[in-house]
Amino acid sequence: MKILIELPTWLGDAVMATPAIENIINYYENSNITLIGSINSTEALKYHPKINRTFVLEKKYISLYQITRQLGRFDIFFSFRNSFRAKFLSFFINSKKKYQIKNEKNHNYHQVEKYNNFINACLKKNFFVGKLIINNNNKLTIKKSNLLLGINPGASYGNAKRWYPEEFAKVAAKLSDRYEIIIFGGSDEKNIADDIENSLIAKDVLNYKNLAGKTSISELISHIANLDLFITGDSGPMHLAASFQIPTVSIFGPTRDEDTSQWMNAKSVVVKKNLDCQPCMKRTCPLKHHNCMKFIQAKDVLEAVKSLN
Numbered sequence: 001m002k003i004l005i006e007l008p009t010w011l012g013d014a015v016m017a018t019p020a021i022e023n024i025i026n027y028y029e030n031s032n033i034t035l036i037g038s039i040n041s042t043e044a045l046k047y048h049p050k051i052n053r054t055f056v057l058e059k060k061y062i063s064l065y066q067i068t069r070q071l072g073r074f075d076i077f078f079s080f081r082n083s084f085r086a087k088f089l090s091f092f093i094n095s096k097k098k099y100q101i102k103n104e105k106n107h108n109y110h111q112v113e114k115y116n117n118f119i120n121a122c123l124k125k126n127f128f129v130g131k132l133i134i135n136n137n138n139k140l141t142i143k144k145s146n147l148l149l150g151i152n153p154g155a156s157y158g159n160a161k162r163w164y165p166e167e168f169a170k171v172a173a174k175l176s177d178r179y180e181i182i183i184f185g186g187s188d189e190k191n192i193a194d195d196i197e198n199s200l201i202a203k204d205v206l207n208y209k210n211l212a213g214k215t216s217i218s219e220l221i222s223h224i225a226n227l228d229l230f231i232t233g234d235s236g237p238m239h240l241a242a243s244f245q246i247p248t249v250s251i252f253g254p255t256r257d258e259d260t261s262q263w264m265n266a267k268s269v270v271v272k273k274n275l276d277c278q279p280c281m282k283r284t285c286p287l288k289h290h291n292c293m294k295f296i297q298a299k300d301v302l303e304a305v306k307s308l309n
Contacts, residue, residue, distance in 0.1 A: 001028050001030075001031040001032070001075050001076070002031070002032045002034075002072075002073070002074045002075050002076075003024065003028060003031050003032070003033045003034070003074060003075065003076050003077075003078070004033075004034050004036065004071065004074040004076070004077045004078070004093065004095060005021060005024065005033065005034070005035050005036070005077075005078050005079075005080070006035075006036050006037060006057075006077070006078070006079040006080060006081055006086065006089070006090075007035055007036070007037030007038070007041040007042065007045065007080055007081075008037070008041060008080045008081060008115075009037065009038045009040075009041065009081065010038075010040070010041070010236060011040040011041060011044055011217070011236030011237075011239075011240075012234075012235060012236035012237075012238065012239040012260070013041075013080075013111065014037065014038075014040070014041035014044055014045060014236075015044060015132055015134060015236065015239035015240055015242075015243060016111050016112045016115060016132065016239055016260070016263065017080050017112075017115045018045065018132050018133045018134065018243070019112055019115070019116055019129050019130045019131065019132065019133070019263075020080075020112075020115040020116040020118065020119045020127075020129075021045070022130060022133055023116065023119055023125075023127040023128075023130075024078065024119060025048075025050045027123065027125070027127075028076075031050075032052050033050060033051050033052055034051075034052060034053040034054070034055065034071065034074075035051055035053070035054045035055070036054070036055045036056075036057055036067070036071070037054075037056070037057060038056065038057065039056050039217075040217055040236070042054040042055070042056055043216070043217035043218060044134060044217050044221065044240070045134070047135040047136070047137040047218070048133070048135050049135070055067060055070070055071065057089070059085070061085070061088060064085065064088060064089045064092070065092055068089065068092040068093055068094065071093070071094070072094065073094045073095070074093070074094065074095040074096070075095065075096050075097065076095060076096070076097045076098075076099070077090065077093050077095035077097065077098045077099065078099050078119070078122065079098075079099065079100040079101060080101050080115060080118070081100075081101065082100060082101050082102055082103055086100065087100065099118075099122040101115070101118045102118075104117065104118075107256065107258065107259060109259075110258065110259060110260075110261075110263060111259050111260050112129060112132070112263045113129055116129045130264075131243070131263070131264045132239060132242050132243035132263055132264070133243060134221060134240060134243040134244070136221055136222055136225045136244075137218055137221075137222075146179070146180045147178055147179045147180065147228040147229070148179060148180050148182060148226060148227045148228050148229075149172065149175055149179035149180065149181050149182070149227070149228065149229045149230075149231070150182050150184055150223070150224060150227045150229070150230040150231070150232070150237075150241070150246075151168055151171075151172055151181060151182065151183045151184065151196065151231055151232075152184045152185070152230065152231070152232035152233065152235060152237045152238070153165060153168050153183070153185060153189065153192045153193060153196060153233065154184070154185045154186055154188075154189035154192060154193075154212075154233070154235060159283065159284055160253060160254040160280075160282055160283055160284050160285050160290065160292075160293070161233050161234050161235070161253055161254060161255060162192065162233055162293070163233055163251045163253075163293050163296060164293065164294075165192050165195035165196045165199060166195075166199055167296070167297065167298045167301075168196050168231070169195075169196045169199035169200050169203065170298035171231060171298045171301050171302060171305075172196070172200060172205065172208070172231075173199075173200060173203045173205045174298070174302055175229075175302075175305070176200075176205045176207055176208075179228065179229065180207050180208070180209075181200070181205070181207060181208035181209070182208070182209050182211055182223060182227075183196055183197060183208060183209065183210045183211060183212055184211055184212060184215070184220065184223070184224075184237055185211075185212030185213065186212070186213060187212075187213040189212055189213070190212045190213045192212075193210055193212030193213075194210070194212070196210075197210045211223065220237065220240070221240055224237060224240045224241050224244060224246065225244045225246075227241065227246050228246075228247065229246070229247050229248075229249075229305065229308070230246045230247070230248040230249070231248070231249045231251075231301060231305070232248065232249070232250055232251070233250070233251050233252075233253075234250060234251070234252050234253075234255045234257070234260055234261075238250055238262060239262065239263070241262070241265070242262035242263055242264070242265040242268065245265055245266070245267065246265070246267075247267035247268075247308045248262055248265060248267065248268050248269070249269050249271060249301055249304040249305055249308070250262060250268065250269070250270050250271070251271050251272070251293070251296060251301065252270055252271070252272040252279075253272070253278070253279075253290075253292035253293040253296075254278065254279055254280045254281060254282055254285070254292055255279050255281060256279045256281070257270045257272060267308050269304040269307055269308060271296060271300050271301055271304050272292070272296070273291070273292055273295045273296060275291060275292055275295070277291070277292065278292050280292075
């Protein structure tokens with residue numbers, strides 16, 4: 001059995017799809033499985049021992065058509081994407097059976113459940129939704145002599161999901177006597193990470209590393225897997241932390257924590273303000289005040305940290 005799976009584009013969504021993908025893998029034992037998707041999603045999932053091949057998709061339509069000629073023939077194709085580009089790609093995929101997810105607007109389900117519901121509907125099964133599964137390839141050896149706190153201020157979806165650098169720095173400074181600090185972020189999040197670093201320096205906190213823009217996805221996975229505490233916005237790394245059961249404080253503003261909070265992490269706390277305008281699901285604040293994040297203070301996050309102990 002040859003199976004092709006198109007992953008969600010965003011890192012966090014790809015991680016949230018792993019229980020559904022695991023159900024596919026377990027149902028079709030001894031299958032040859034190929035993953036296609038963005039560089040972030042394929043890098044995060046390619047070390048699964050049952051994955052045979054991965055291909056990174058480019059955005060240009062001609063590139064999508066060309067890769068379908070390279071992939072070959074499949075028995076089943078599952079796509080966790082529902083964009084026009086994904087439908088274009090699916091049209092040219094050579095597969096006996098093709099299944100493509102539809103946007104599910106029922107907010108009574110977590111996104112992890114929505115992905116699993118898609119697979120259950122395809123295969124007419126009732127698979128249990130398990131934990132998030134990310135395989136750490138262990139290429140990065142991390143010497144750990146102290147407790148490690150990870151700070152993740154970025155969020156790829158948009159600025160509205162980002163808490164403020166000064167507040168992150170206040171939290172990190174308060175915890176710096178017990179934790180070594182690691183600041184995470186993508187290459188496009190270096191500015192906010194640098195703001196946190198500068199604020200820590202101003203507070204005479206020097207036991208930190210700023211890794212923003214300096215890690216590959218596999219290195220990011222290894223670093224997060226070694227943390228003792230993670231403080232983050234609603235983001236891909238938040239879901240990576242859930243897969244390793246890292247004690248986590250997640251800061252939510254415009255997005256629905258019921259949909260995208262950490263899945264099956266017993267040590268997970270959400271900090272949010274429950275304003276009337278929440279959740280707006282917008283990339284930038286439509287009311288121009290950003291109160292859903294502005295009203296969250298360092299003391300709120302520190303209280304959440306205490307509750308994890």
